[in-house]
Amino acid sequence: MTGPAPPDFDLDTFLPYLLNQAAEAASRGFEDIYRSRHGMTRTQWRVMANLGKFGVMSARDICAVSHIEKTKVSRAVASLERQELLTRSRSAEDRRADKLCLTGKGLDMFADLGRHALDYDRNLRRNLGEQMSGDLTRVLRAIMAAGPGFRPDHDD
Amino acid sequence: MTGPAPPDFDLDTFLPYLLNQAAEAASRGFEDIYRSRHGMTRTQWRVMANLGKFGVMSARDICAVSHIEKTKVSRAVASLERQELLTRSRSAEDRRADKLCLTGKGLDMFADLGRHALDYDRNLRRNLGEQMSGDLTRVLRAIMAAGPGFRPDHDD
């Protein structure tokens, strides 16, 4: 007489696990760069990258495009402001929100990190090969675009 | 006369960012399951999944196969032991190490989570389609197998 059938489950074929492992592997090297060069946090780097891309925007906007939690954004913004990497100005249209904008110092840092990021990404894609690099981007975009159960958001 | 050229860098094409977003999206739904059903942490779930797969093993073994930090494993094991989901016994060959093993209660929980994980993974792959699901697994494996700059480890 046998016990309950073993759930023939294997971590090594489990997509969430594989994706997390790969994401960690891909992120580690670049994290070393923004940490050692500028003492930044991952969240701080992402906030800065969004400001660098979009220019002036509110914390709410950053949350919307990046899917970072609002409290993480709030604390990252406060830290970047203390370091004089961004400034905030009360929005005229909606006085609950601040308009955020990189300072000259912030733009310089973003330029430096942007160059390193481009190099880093090119290197990753080269290691992967053109075929797999393209496949990966395509699949990751599909994941982000997918329906419930596969979305970064979960405010429902 | 122009300023420094803008680093035509875009977060949305940056592989580490895309991978992290996709990993978060893919993990969130399953995290809800082990958190709400069993009050587990992600690290605790992974430790349990490895023990469920390999049977008896040491904390060091878990670190080696999963690339989880040893202090995270140590604290997860301590917590699982307090909940009587695993037992430890001093190894005879190397008395620095403990042999870890799921209890009956731990095996039951693993069976439950394993079933849910299989369902969850099948659902993700179905949403993605057979083609992309296969591409993704293949590319993620390539990333894990790749050389320096693309490895989970960094003990060099």
Next chain:
DNA sequence: TAAGATTGAGTACTCAATCTTG
């Protein structure tokens, strides 16, 4: 009442230091 944003408390993580055995 809801939305943008911040704060505080509790939890989990990171890194260095430590303990024990090899």
Next chain:
DNA sequence: CAAGATTGAGTACTCAATCTTA
């Protein structure tokens, strides 16, 4: 001294509660 493992201190994250304006 090196390796398996744990501990402590500092950091970052999570969730609920709060404050202000719409």
